[in-house]
Structures are given as C-alpha cells and as structure tokens.
Amino acid sequence: MSDIGFRASADGEVAARASGDIAGTPAFAAILIDTFGADNVSAGAALGTRRFRDWSDTRGVEPLALLRPRDVDTVSRMLAFCHAHGQTVVTQGGLSGLAGGANLLGGEVALSLERMQAIEEIDAVSGTIRVQAGAILQRVQEAAEAANLMMPLDLGARGSCTIGGNLATNAGGNRVIKYGMARESVLGIEAVLADGTIVSDLHKMIKNNSGYDLKQLLVGSEGTLAVITRAVLRLAPRPRAVSTAWCGLSSFAGVTTLLTQARERLGGGVSAFEVMWPSYYDFVTRHVAGIKAPLAGPHAFHVLLESEGSDPARHAEDVEALLASLMEDGVIDDAVLAASTSDAAALWQVRDATAEFPVLMPGLIGFDISFAIADLESVATECAAVLEARWPGITTLFYGHLGDGNLHLIAHHPAPPPGLEEAVDAAVYDVTRRWRGAVSAEHGIGGKKRAYLTHTRDAGAMAAMRAIKRALDPHNILNPGKVFDLPPDAPSAATRGAVSC
Structure with a gap:
C-alpha cells in the first residue's frame, strides 16, 4: 500500500472513528476539503450545474463532494481515507451508461478521473x-x-x-x-x-x-x-479497405445464412452485422428526420453488413460477389453496396438513429439482452406477443448486433399506466430467463437490473461474486447498491443528507 501517514498514527485512528459518525452527511465534505484541498475536492455551491446522472432514467442524487485527483497516488490516499472513515465512493466517467451504474443513491462522494486523461x-x-x-x-x-x-x-x-x-x-x-x-x-x-x-x-x-x-x-x-x-x-x-452493404431478406434463416457465408468467404472478416426487424426500420424511416430508406419495398429483416480487408479493390469485389451469389440463391431479396464513405455513413445513420428515440418516445423502456443467435427470432416474437397481449397498442422495436447475440428492444406506451416500466421489465426478463439469455449484454447491471441478475447467474455464482466483493471491499464503500446487494453484515456509510439532482 502507498504510505498514508494518518493510518499509522493513534491520533489518526481516533479521528477516523470520530469522523466515521458523520460519514455520509454534508459535514464530511469539509473534512475532505481540509485533508486534500479545495483544488482536489468540491462541494456545495462549487458543484455548480454539473451532471451526476447517467443516460438511464434511474434515480440519482448529488454527491456530498466531488473528488478530482490528478494522479494514482492521490486516488490511493483518497480511497484509504474514505475506507478508514467508512465513507462510500462512486466513480464516475463520462456518464453515458444506461443501467444507472454510476448514479449516486445518497450519502456518497463522487470520484472523477477527468484530470487523468493522458x-x-x-x-x-x-x-x-x-x-x-x-x-x-x-x-x-x-x-x-x-x-x-x-x-x-x-x-x-x-x-x-x-x-x-x-x-x-x-x-x-x-x-x-x-x-x-x-x-x-x-x-x-x-x-x-x-x-x-x-x-x-x-x-x-x-x-x-x-x-x-x-x-x-x-x-x-x-x-x-x-x-x-x-x-x-x-x-x-488499421484496415485498408472497408465495405458496407445494406441487405433486405425475407426470413431469419436468410439472415443467419448471410452471416455464415460472410464469415466464410470474406477474408478480412465481418466487422459489423446489425439486424433490424421491420418494426425498427419502419419507425426510423418514417419518424426520424433526415433518414433515407436504403431499399424500396418491405422486407422481413434488414441487415447492415460491414467487412474489413487489406486490398481495397479485391475486397470490394469479394463483397459484391458474395451479395450477387446470395441474391441469385434467393437468400437476399435486395441489397445496396456503399460506393463511398458518405454512402456508408448514410447507411449507418439508419442504425444509429436510436439517439432520437428519447425525444420521439418519451418514457421509453429499453432492453439490452442476449441469447444464442439461433433463438433470437423466437425470442423477439415471444416478447412482442407477451407485451401486446398485456398492453394492447404498445410499440415494440427490435434491432441488435446479431453476430454476437445481442438483442435490443424498445417498448413505448402512449398513455403508460402506473407501474408500467416495472411490469414490462418483469415480463421481458422472464422471457429472457426462460430462453436462458443474459439480462445485460453490454451495458452492465448497475442499479437498474440487479433484481434480475439471478435470472442469469445461479446461486453458486452469486455466492462467489459476493465473496469476492467482501474480500476486496470489506466495508462496502465502492459503489454500494450496484450489481447486487450485500447482506447487512457488510455495512456501508450512512445515506443521510442526499439532494436530488
């Protein structure tokens, strides 16, 4: 451990016990400022209008103080001090998460490494x-x-x-x-x-x-x-060649055939394989400004395929030959191959239009789940049926990174009844459990999904994770209340004095 003087002195131990009584309250901010200086610690009005919540719709509060160290030794001293005083700490990065993992629940200090960008x-x-x-x-x-x-x-x-x-x-x-x-x-x-x-x-x-x-x-x-x-x-x-294509297909079997053939026949490999159900494609092309439909006519599935190679001329020929062959075999109904970087950007704009969803669908309920690739069509069909049966008229949009089994679902009700989000969560995660999927594919558990972690992890895995947490963070000061709850024998700091933000 780094040399931290207060831990080696009797006076420091007494101070730690005394200030531990006010850990988790606004008064503790003054102790942090006195210890580490106002340049490294901000509190109260000095926090300004800074954002302390991620992009999810989960609850978040202002911190007791904001710690902004410049080097690892200062991080070490700050954590050792908080550990000795029983003060909880939540580390925050760019706050672009979607699971509430970086949100403060109350009584914590926030730790930002924004000054450590080298x-x-x-x-x-x-x-x-x-x-x-x-x-x-x-x-x-x-x-x-x-x-x-x-x-x-x-x-x-x-x-x-x-x-x-x-x-x-x-x-x-x-x-x-x-x-x-x-x-x-x-x-x-x-x-x-x-x-x-x-x-x-x-x-x-x-x-x-x-x-x-x-x-x-x-x-x-x-x-x-x-x-x-x-x-x-x-x-x-760095790839010397990148080819981007948009394909319309009439069946999910065609989608998986395209994936398999692309992996086998394109020497540089498949770098992206984004699949969109008609619900997603139709919504985006109708409601998102500036989006142009890549293909004419309806299709059961849309695929954005990107492949990388080392020889620009040869790679483009290989991709074109693959698409022509699969169209001749009836696997692909229609396709367009980007002829320029601007063409490719226009195709990606359709897939990246999700950034507009919170404006177009206020209060949307989003899911980031994963399954065996072969199960994705059945899972999407079942989820849509379950939600429509319980809430007629609900909008459900499906899309995802099919090559890695990641399925995204957006659900939106124009007049949401009380408790809708919790009920929809329970319904979708129940389908996820029955299909042996994962409740989080890429956005983490955070605070939003911890009630459903056992749908994916069994009792043995949960016990092992809790044992690791206790071993590395015995006082439960690091991001408490996230991923899973610890039993009462792992105390954390007080949660008094929180201010909603």
Missing part, C-alpha cells in the same frame, strides 16, 4: 497504447489512427465515454463480432482497491499466465471492486 505511450511494434482511465475513447481512437493503428472498441458515446468507464462496464459496441468486448483489448491494468492499495499490472504481453488474472476480474466489475486508473490496450492493424 495518452502516455503508443508502442507501434507491440501494437499497444497505454492511457490513463480518464482518457476519452475518441481521443484514444484518434491517437491510434495517427500511428496507423486502430482502437477496436467503438460505440456511439465515443466522444464522451472514458476508457475507465469502458473497462469498468466491459463495453461492447459495433465491432464486437470481430474484435470482442472491451476486455479483449486489455493487456494490463493499474487500479486502486478500496483500502488504497495500488495494484499495478501494466504489462504489454499477450501471453501472461502468472497467477490469477486480476485485470479481467476488474473489467466489468462496474466500480464495485476497485478504481481503474490506467490501462495498456491492444491495438489492431
């Missing part, structure tokens, strides 16, 4: 980049591109989400089918445990079987086990 090193030979956790994903992508490499992770919130948040939630995004989730890009991590212990494992090696793989334990832990401060990420060669 891109420290790019190793072109190893194909790695070392960055601080507060670095914005888009800046990391741009740094990789400047070195003629590519950061594989990509998602719509790239301009605001941070690497620390991406790793804490094991972010997915558009390229999972080829490059995997965020965890597949992680070679090394530096993190600070609840008691201030710094765990540094910033190696660049792909092969490293030296004991437990602690970095992968922390990836996806949603800030409940440690605060990620730095990471070494694996980069990919």
Whole structure:
C-alpha cells in the first residue's frame, strides 16, 4: 500500500472513528476539503450545474463532494481515507451508461478521473497504447489512427465515454463480432482497491499466465471492486479497405445464412452485422428526420453488413460477389453496396438513429439482452406477443448486433399506466430467463437490473461474486447498491443528507 501517514498514527485512528459518525452527511465534505484541498475536492455551491446522472432514467442524487485527483497516488490516499472513515465512493466517467451504474443513491462522494486523461505511450511494434482511465475513447481512437493503428472498441458515446468507464462496464459496441468486448483489448491494468492499495499490472504481453488474472476480474466489475486508473490496450492493424452493404431478406434463416457465408468467404472478416426487424426500420424511416430508406419495398429483416480487408479493390469485389451469389440463391431479396464513405455513413445513420428515440418516445423502456443467435427470432416474437397481449397498442422495436447475440428492444406506451416500466421489465426478463439469455449484454447491471441478475447467474455464482466483493471491499464503500446487494453484515456509510439532482 502507498504510505498514508494518518493510518499509522493513534491520533489518526481516533479521528477516523470520530469522523466515521458523520460519514455520509454534508459535514464530511469539509473534512475532505481540509485533508486534500479545495483544488482536489468540491462541494456545495462549487458543484455548480454539473451532471451526476447517467443516460438511464434511474434515480440519482448529488454527491456530498466531488473528488478530482490528478494522479494514482492521490486516488490511493483518497480511497484509504474514505475506507478508514467508512465513507462510500462512486466513480464516475463520462456518464453515458444506461443501467444507472454510476448514479449516486445518497450519502456518497463522487470520484472523477477527468484530470487523468493522458495518452502516455503508443508502442507501434507491440501494437499497444497505454492511457490513463480518464482518457476519452475518441481521443484514444484518434491517437491510434495517427500511428496507423486502430482502437477496436467503438460505440456511439465515443466522444464522451472514458476508457475507465469502458473497462469498468466491459463495453461492447459495433465491432464486437470481430474484435470482442472491451476486455479483449486489455493487456494490463493499474487500479486502486478500496483500502488504497495500488495494484499495478501494466504489462504489454499477450501471453501472461502468472497467477490469477486480476485485470479481467476488474473489467466489468462496474466500480464495485476497485478504481481503474490506467490501462495498456491492444491495438489492431488499421484496415485498408472497408465495405458496407445494406441487405433486405425475407426470413431469419436468410439472415443467419448471410452471416455464415460472410464469415466464410470474406477474408478480412465481418466487422459489423446489425439486424433490424421491420418494426425498427419502419419507425426510423418514417419518424426520424433526415433518414433515407436504403431499399424500396418491405422486407422481413434488414441487415447492415460491414467487412474489413487489406486490398481495397479485391475486397470490394469479394463483397459484391458474395451479395450477387446470395441474391441469385434467393437468400437476399435486395441489397445496396456503399460506393463511398458518405454512402456508408448514410447507411449507418439508419442504425444509429436510436439517439432520437428519447425525444420521439418519451418514457421509453429499453432492453439490452442476449441469447444464442439461433433463438433470437423466437425470442423477439415471444416478447412482442407477451407485451401486446398485456398492453394492447404498445410499440415494440427490435434491432441488435446479431453476430454476437445481442438483442435490443424498445417498448413505448402512449398513455403508460402506473407501474408500467416495472411490469414490462418483469415480463421481458422472464422471457429472457426462460430462453436462458443474459439480462445485460453490454451495458452492465448497475442499479437498474440487479433484481434480475439471478435470472442469469445461479446461486453458486452469486455466492462467489459476493465473496469476492467482501474480500476486496470489506466495508462496502465502492459503489454500494450496484450489481447486487450485500447482506447487512457488510455495512456501508450512512445515506443521510442526499439532494436530488
């Protein structure tokens, strides 16, 4: 552990016990400011109009104080101090999450690594980049591109989400089918445990079987086990050719055939395979301004296919040959191949139109679930039927990253009855349980889905997760109330004095 003087003195121990009585109340903010300085700690009016809630519709409150350290040693001292005083801490990144994982429930201090944004090193030979956790994903992508490499992770919130948040939630995004989730890009991590212990494992090696793989334990832990401060990420060669196509198909069997054939016949591999049901496609093309329908006429399914290659001319020919062959075989009904980057952007605009949904459908209920690919059509059909039978006239839109089994569902009722969201959640997650799916594919559990985690994880897995939490965060100070609840024998700080935001 880093050298933290107050923990070694009797006076410090007495102070810790005394101030522990006011942990979780506004008075504790003054103690933090006195200890770490007003430059590192803000509270009260100094918080201004800063946002402290993520993009979900879950409850969030203002923090007792905002901690903004500049280096890992300060993070260590801050966490050790909060640990000794029983003060709960919630780490916040770009606040682009959709599960309430970074929201404060009341009585916590917020910890932001926004001052730790450095891109420290790019190793072109190893194909790695070392960055601080507060670095914005888009800046990391741009740094990789400047070195003629590519950061594989990509998602719509790239301009605001941070690497620390991406790793804490094991972010997915558009390229999972080829490059995997965020965890597949992680070679090394530096993190600070609840008691201030710094765990540094910033190696660049792909092969490293030296004991437990602690970095992968922390990836996806949603800030409940440690605060990620730095990471070494694996980069990919920058593709020299990218082909984008839009396909209309008459059956789900045709969709899976297209996926299988594209994987087998395109040498560079499939980098995106986005599937849209007619409900989604029709809604977007009718209601979202500036969207142009890629194809004429109705289709049972729409697929946005993207493939990468090393030879621009040859790769375009291969994609065109694949589409022509499958159209001749009756697998694809109609297709269009982007002839330019602007054409490709127009096709992606249809898939990315979800950003307009909160305005077009106020109070929408969104789901991020996953299943075996072969089950997706049946699951979507069952979900639509269950919701329509119980709430006639409800709108249900289906789309997703089919190549990795991720299904997104949007439900919206024009005149929602009381308790609609809770009831719809229960209905959809019950279908998810029966089809042995996952209640969270890529957005985490946070506070929004913790009641349904047991639909996906059995009793043994839940017991193991709770044991890990107790071992690394015995006082339950890191993001309490998220992912799952701990029994009363793991106390957390008081939750008095919260102010809604």
